[in-house]
Amino acid sequence: MSEPLVLTEVRGRVALLTLNRPKALNALSNEVIDQLAEAMRAFDADDAIGAMVLTGSEKAFAAGADISAMQGWNYMDVYKQDYLGGNWESLKRIRKPVIAAVSGYALGGGCELAMQCDFIIAADSARFGQPEIKLGVIPGYGGTQRLPRAVSKAKAMDLILTARMMDADEAERAGLVSRVVPQERLMDEAMEAATIIASMSLPSVIMAKECVNAAYESNLNESLMFERRNFHALFSTDDQKEGMKAFVEKRKPEFKHQ
Ligand code: CAA
Numbered sequence: 001m002s003e004p005l006v007l008t009e010v011r012g013r014v015a016l017l018t019l020n021r022p023k024a025l026n027a028l029s030n031e032v033i034d035q036l037a038e039a040m041r042a043f044d045a046d047d048a049i050g051a052m053v054l055t056g057s058e059k060a061f062a063a064g065a066d067i068s069a070m071q072g073w074n075y076m077d078v079y080k081q082d083y084l085g086g087n088w089e090s091l092k093r094i095r096k097p098v099i100a101a102v103s104g105y106a107l108g109g110g111c112e113l114a115m116q117c118d119f120i121i122a123a124d125s126a127r128f129g130q131p132e133i134k135l136g137v138i139p140g141y142g143g144t145q146r147l148p149r150a151v152s153k154a155k156a157m158d159l160i161l162t163a164r165m166m167d168a169d170e171a172e173r174a175g176l177v178s179r180v181v182p183q184e185r186l187m188d189e190a191m192e193a194a195t196i197i198a199s200m201s202l203p204s205v206i207m208a209k210e211c212v213n214a215a216y217e218s219n220l221n222e223s224l225m226f227e228r229r230n231f232h233a234l235f236s237t238d239d240q241k242e243g244m245k246a247f248v249e250k251r252k253p254e255f256k257h258q
Contacts, residue, residue, distance in 0.1 A: 006035040008043075013050040013198035014191060015043040018057075025063035026056045028109045030087075032066075037087035044094050047257070050198025050205065052094075053190045054117055055101040056110075058183070061126070064108025067135065084109075084141045091116050095206050097197050101190035102126045103183060107165070112141035115150060118209060120177040121193065122168040123186040128176060129165035149216060150176045201239030202257035 007018040017039055019026040026032070036054075043049045056062050065084075073083075091098075091113075100106075100117035107129045114120050114128075130143045138144060139160060148156035151174035159166065168180045181189045197205060207230040214223040234240050239255045246253035 004035060005029075005032045006039055008039050010049070011191065012195060013048065014194040015039075015046075015049050015052045016191070017043075017052060017054045019055070019062055022057045022059070024066070024068075025060035025105060026110065027064060027066040027068070028062050028113065029066040029069050030081075030083075033087050033091075037090050040091060040094050040098070044096050049096065050200070050202055050257075051096055051194040052098045053101050053187075053194045054098055054113075055187065055190070056103065056106075058123075058125070059104040060110070061100065061102040061104060061106040062110030062113055063105045064110050064131070065141065088141060095209070096202075097194070097205060097209055099190050099194055099197075101186050102128075102177070103186055105165075108132050108139065108143070109141045112139060112143045112146065115146040115176070116142060118212075120171075121179045121181065121186065121190045122171060122177040123183040124168050124180055125183050126168040126171065126177070126180075127165040128159075128168075128171050129163065130160045131163040131165075133161060134163045147176075150174070199255075201237065201243060201253075201255040203237050203239060204234055207234060 003020060005019070005021055007020045009016045017036065019032065019036070021027060021032060040052065043052055098117040100114040100120045102114050102120055103123040104125055105127050106114045107127070108131060111128050111130055130139045130147060132139050132143070144160060147159065155174050158164070166174070168177065171177045172180045179189065211223070211227045211230055214226045238258050239253070242255060243253045
């Protein structure tokens with residue numbers, strides 16, 4: 001049996017997924033993405049899980065899509081397999097929060113995979129970039145769309161057109177990452193954040209994620225209505241009753257995730 005390309009572990013209500021192709025700096029092949037999507041879908045469907053953390057190795061979160069696999073492909077090869085669709089694209093449909101814990105390189109498809117997560121916590125060693133232009137292509141896994149939304153058009157153009165990398169501090173200033181921590185704190189910080197999220201009422205967490213994504217993906221009026229309707233809907237849950245009652249009674253809520 002060959003080594004799994006994605007390692008999984010459950011700690012409390014948090015699932016940890018680790019890309020495991022260290023010799024190729026976690027280059028994302030179809031096989032890596034198939035295993036990742038399958039594991040994430042299983043955790044998404046598991047009532048015992050409230051949040052996920054996706055990480056790589058210390059040297060690389062992921063150094064991009066697998067260039068060795070792509071090098072011989074022609075237009076019909078990528079078109080017919082809908083390369084970067086299928087399981088690649090399916091990750092955006094995961095409903096539970098996914099935190100990317102990024103150490104080292106997050107380049108090309110690796111940066112795009114991190115951006116597909118709900119937020120990024122970076123080690124001070126992290127390096128982000130979209131260097132596809134050096135290979136005679138462009139970002140194809142959302143980079144030209146998500147990067148300008150995250151960091152402004154100016155910085156996205158700079159990174160995508162020059163292929164330069166930005167370090168963790170620049171990525172935080174630009175808004176791509178939510179926190180930068182010393183390398184040795186990365187996993188604790190990400191797991192603690194995921195544990196906090198997983199302790200919240202799951203319906204509220206999923207609706208909050210859907211609403212923030214609506215802000216990110218559609219226009220303001222539609223998104224405000226979407227937010228209000230979801231806010232209203234949460235008044236049908238036991239957790240809303242319990243959460244508000246517990247506040248009034250000055251105690252911790254006991255959520256049942258329903
Ligand atoms: N695909 C396949 N293999 C990769 C890879 C990738 N994206 N990135 C690194 N590797 C492999 C290298 O070929 C090398 O393998 P061997 O040991 O068998 O030679 C191994 O990982 C280690 O890499 P390096 O020796 O290059 O390590 P380094 O420390 O000298 O450099 C690096 C690190 C700067 C990240 C460099 O590896 C690099 O530039 N990688 C490619 C980055 C890139 O161009 N990414 C974009 C890919 S295209 C894409 O992602 C399209 C899309 O939008 C989806």
